[in-house]
Amino acid sequence: MSSSARKSSASKIKLDTYDDLFGNDTAENSSLEQIISVPLTDLHTFKDHPFRVVDDEKMEETTESIKKYGVLVPGIARPRAGGGYEIIAGHRRKRGSERAGKLEMPVIVRNYTDDEATIIMVDSNIQREDILPSEKAKAYFMKYEAMKHQGSKSGGLTLDEIGEKAGESGKTVQRYIWLSRLSDEFLELVDNKKIGFMQGVDISFLTEEQQQWVLVILQEKMVTISTTQSGKLKEHGKKGELTLPMVRLILTEQKPKERKVVIKADKISQYFPADYDSEDIESVIYQLLEEWKNKA
Secondary structure: OOHHHHHHHOOEOOOOOHHHHHOOOOHHHHHHOEEEEEEHHHEEOOOOOOOOOOOOHHHHHHHHHHHHHOOOOOEEEEEOOOOOEEEEEOHHHHHHHHHOOOOEEEEEEOOOOHHHHHHHHHHOOOOOOOOOHHHHHHHHHHHHHHHHHHHHHHOOOOHHHHHHHHOOOHHHHHHHHHHOOOOHHHHHHHHOOOOOHHHHHHHOOOOHHHHHHHHHHHHHHOOOOOHHHHHHHHHHHHOOOOOHHHHHHHHHOOOOOOOOOOOOHHHHHHHOOOOOOHHHHHHHHHHHHHHHHHHO
16 A cells, blocks of 8 residues: 555544643644554654664563553654654654554654754653663754754753753753764763763764774773873863874873772771760871871
């Protein structure tokens, strides 16, 4: 069956309005929307969708729910230039429907602009608990760009406003946007906690070639990177003086050994009167160590 035939045969379902389900800004938009049951083959992934859709334990729960009750909350989609519909919200519901053996899924269809669709797509996913740093970085970047486009018409939106929607500060949002400039290889290292988030942010200020230098040295020497080292790379990179030999020198320099001494209270308390508190004990220890140092 052709895509156009499937579209015409998609059965309209009498459900609650978009206002009832999601809220709406204008009565005009409310009157234009429709909820239809669309063949899964006509539902296409959002362009550059930054969020993973994986067959994990949560997907198994989604699948079982759809088998029993169907898709309780319709997805959101918009007509697609090449035919069918582009999913804005509901990628996981579509996958769950496929796994549950369903052929169709209910969606709310509206003619969103690219910027409107991007913002809704990000907002409908950004508060999930299992989002990787790379997903959040790409999502924040996409939303920020979309908001900048809208801001040129309506006064602009700030990083703080973007973060407020996800319960994060504008400074954190800015760091994630910087992180989105990392190469895919580095984003994977951040996702897998092979390098820290702040180290990743520092490295994001390097050019693609400089990032590749860092990656090669890390793999070649099997070393880790500290915030001090990543800070040096960022500083030299911004000055335009970072070279491959300099990267090698910074990443292979001897890291100072951390000295950490823990004295258990039950072992040391036997040497002090019972009425001595922790401050008294600490004061005596420092005094004795100072005397020992002067005698050495």
